[in-house]
Amino acid sequence: MNSISIKELDLKYQDAHVLKHLNLDIKKGEFLVLLGSSGCGKSTLLNCIAGLLDITAGQIWINDRNVTWEEPKDRGIGMVFQSYALYPQMTVEKNLSFGLKVKGMAKDEIRERVDRASKILQIEPLLHRKPSELSGGQRQRVAIGRALVRDVDVFLFDEPLSNLDAKLRADLRVEIKRLHQQLKNTMVYVTHDQVEALTLADRIAIMKDGEIQQLSTPADIYHKPCNLFVAQFIGSPSMNLLEGRVVGENFVYQDYRVNLMGYEFINQGDHDENSFLGIRPEHLALGPRDGYVKLTSAKIDILEPMGDETIVWFDFMGRKWSVKVHGDHQLKWDEDVDIYLDPKKAHLFSKQSEVRL
Amino acid sequence: MEQIQLTGPHGPKPKKTTVSRLGVYLFLFSAAVFFCIPLYVMLITSLKGMPEIRLGELFALPGDPSFAAWVKAWGEACSGVECNGIQTGFWNSVKITIPSVAISIILGSINGYALSFWRFKGSNVLFGLLLFGAFVPFQVVIFPLIIFLREVGLYGSLTGIILIHTIFGMPIMTLLFRNYFSSLPDELFKAARVDGANFWQIFFQIMMPLSIPVTVVAVILQTTGIWNDYLLGLIFAGRENLPMTVQLNNIVATTFGVREYNVNMAATILTALVPLAIYLLSGKYFVRGIAAGAVKG
Numbered sequence: 070m071n072s073i074s075i076k077e078l079d080l081k082y083q084d085a086h087v088l089k090h091l092n093l094d095i096k097k098g099e100f101l102v103l104l105g106s107s108g109c110g111k112s113t114l115l116n117c118i119a120g121l122l123d124i125t126a127g128q129i130w131i132n133d134r135n136v137t138w139e140e141p142k143d144r145g146i147g148m149v150f151q152s153y154a155l156y157p158q159m160t161v162e163k164n165l166s167f168g169l170k171v172k173g174m175a176k177d178e179i180r181e182r183v184d185r186a187s188k189i190l191q192i193e194p195l196l197h198r199k200p201s202e203l204s205g206g207q208r209q210r211v212a213i214g215r216a217l218v219r220d221v222d223v224f225l226f227d228e229p230l231s232n233l234d235a236k237l238r239a240d241l242r243v244e245i246k247r248l249h250q251q252l253k254n255t256m257v258y259v260t261h262d263q264v265e266a267l268t269l270a271d272r273i274a275i276m277k278d279g280e281i282q283q284l285s286t287p288a289d290i291y292h293k294p295c296n297l298f299v300a301q302f303i304g305s306p307s308m309n310l311l312e313g314r315v316v317g318e319n320f321v322y323q324d325y326r327v328n329l330m331g332y333e334f335i336n337q338g339d340h341d342e343n344s345f346l347g348i349r350p351e352h353l354a355l356g357p358r359d360g361y362v363k364l365t366s367a368k369i370d371i372l373e374p375m376g377d378e379t380i381v382w383f384d385f386m387g388r389k390w391s392v393k394v395h396g397d398h399q400l401k402w403d404e405d406v407d408i409y410l411d412p413k414k415a416h417l418f419s420k421q422s423e424v425r426l
Numbered sequence: 427m428e429q430i431q432l433t434g435p436h437g438p439k440p441k442k443t444t445v446s447r448l449g450v451y452l453f454l455f456s457a458a459v460f461f462c463i464p465l466y467v468m469l470i471t472s473l474k475g476m477p478e479i480r481l482g483e484l485f486a487l488p489g490d491p492s493f494a495a496w497v498k499a500w501g502e503a504c505s506g507v508e509c510n511g512i513q514t515g516f517w518n519s520v521k522i523t524i525p526s527v528a529i530s531i532i533l534g535s536i537n538g539y540a541l542s543f544w545r546f547k548g549s550n551v552l553f554g555l556l557l558f559g560a561f562v563p564f565q566v567v568i569f570p571l572i573i574f575l576r577e578v579g580l581y582g583s584l585t586g587i588i589l590i591h592t593i594f595g596m597p598i599m600t601l602l603f604r605n606y607f608s609s610l611p612d613e614l615f616k617a618a619r620v621d622g623a624n625f626w627q628i629f630f631q632i633m634m635p636l637s638i639p640v641t642v643v644a645v646i647l648q649t650t651g652i653w654n655d656y657l658l659g660l661i662f663a664g665r666e667n668l669p670m671t672v673q674l675n676n677i678v679a680t681t682f683g684v685r686e687y688n689v690n691m692a693a694t695i696l697t698a699l700v701p702l703a704i705y706l707l708s709g710k711y712f713v714r715g716i717a718a719g720a721v722k723g
Contacts, residue, residue, distance in 0.1 A: 116616075119616075119620060121616050121619060121620075140619075140622075141616075141619050141620045141622075142619070142620065142621070142622030146620065147620065148616070148617065148620045150613040150616065150617060151613070152611050152613050152614075154611060154613035154614045154616065154617040155617075156614070156617075156618075156632055157636060158635040158636060167618075167621055167623070167631070168620075168621030168622055168623075171621060171622045171623045171627055172622055212617075215617070215621070219621075227613075
């Protein structure tokens, strides 16, 4: 059963086509993350679902009800914003109860709901403070509370953690995940942070230029990116690329050939076309390993020690390549190393259409 | 721990009085004197009696200060044939200013709110037209306005002059409030909509309480503007409702009998007292309000 269905959604401003024929089904209780760089239309899509933007064409269904023309308040949604958007002149308690009061709910019921939400979010001691007296993390918790008291099935998050510092972001991320496991609501979460997307999502929709590039589980997106854009977007440092040609079971570049034994082609059969070979930094090694094939020898350009691991940069075929190795590795700048690659973990993309082969 | 002895420059940089700083103080002082002298002359003249004034010692302190001229200016000074002092004008000005200020601010804030949050087709054009209104010299529209007010039967009435002040205050009030509301985060408005609040609920419960700083600015601008108005009051208010400024002119410009400079000065100070008091009392909020509007909500 679908919680949210978006059908043939189009949004145009005067000259900009922001969302293009978008179709998306979100299951009940699912945590869906809309991921993309700024300007890709992810926040716009969320605002359309909320009813805060008028759409040009298409339909939006929430809980099997066509809400395309309905007001935000009638759609059964709660929304959390990046800037928290708490009402500055009201106490936390008033912030939480404002929507319910506007609705004309009985006082006892409002009390009950505010109590329940503040208990879940552990903001009970803050109820009589004003937003200006709260820290960033507390404010965002209150903002989540404001969605919580509405007792709705669908939560919409618009980059809720982007204004917080790194430590708080990690803490609150875990809390949001816990909240989802506890409440089991449908959650749609917009972010440009791939770590948030990978850690939180049941499914990720990666967007670019108003279109969904890939809609899949985090594991799938990471290990089987459907096109070059997704492959480059996810992962840090991003995937290494090599331009060449797929010939049968081999990838050929210049005079060299890499045997692709074990690579799962989407379309079996004879391949012979210009393409890119992509490989993530952690699927390269500085020495022979089981199942790995040698790629090249290179001189270390830059070392980035990060404690648990070290990122080794080198130049290869006119591009910057990176390898992730264990932090214990003793390496020196300018040292010569042999680079080995795991062909089973490689990715091949057509040069022409940029889709996965 | 042992204290390490530092040599060379350390700690805060010593403050020195430089020539340029002295120059700044000198300029500020002379500017202050320049603006204070007229006020000083007015004040001491109003406290003198006529024989003392005739001596022509403009800057001399009064030998026997008395408020007699003030009392006369307030209650007995003559403008034309009536000799009720300037108090009639004062109360007329109060009756004109309070409703005009209140109505123009309420309407201006609603306009500004609608134009910044509830964008509709053509809202920018409307705003442009309204702004254009702020730059139309009002001498141009006086005659049509007289005809219009005459036709609707409001010419020369209190309602008429209040209506005129409201209309002329609208562009600047709308601009002020629109710019202020535009500086508030858009997400605040979205959050209120998701919470289910309607146009008026968002305005009264969310936006109004947030616009206190800009409202203070608006009150100052409108009160001083309307209180100091001369031309509109003279033309539209009618003989019964002439504002204080017009009556002051009538008293000062009376060519009948002896010119009582002390009474004229006292009447002038009385007229200027309201805007002066507003600036002195709210100057702090004025600056704060303008700054708050400029930087952030």
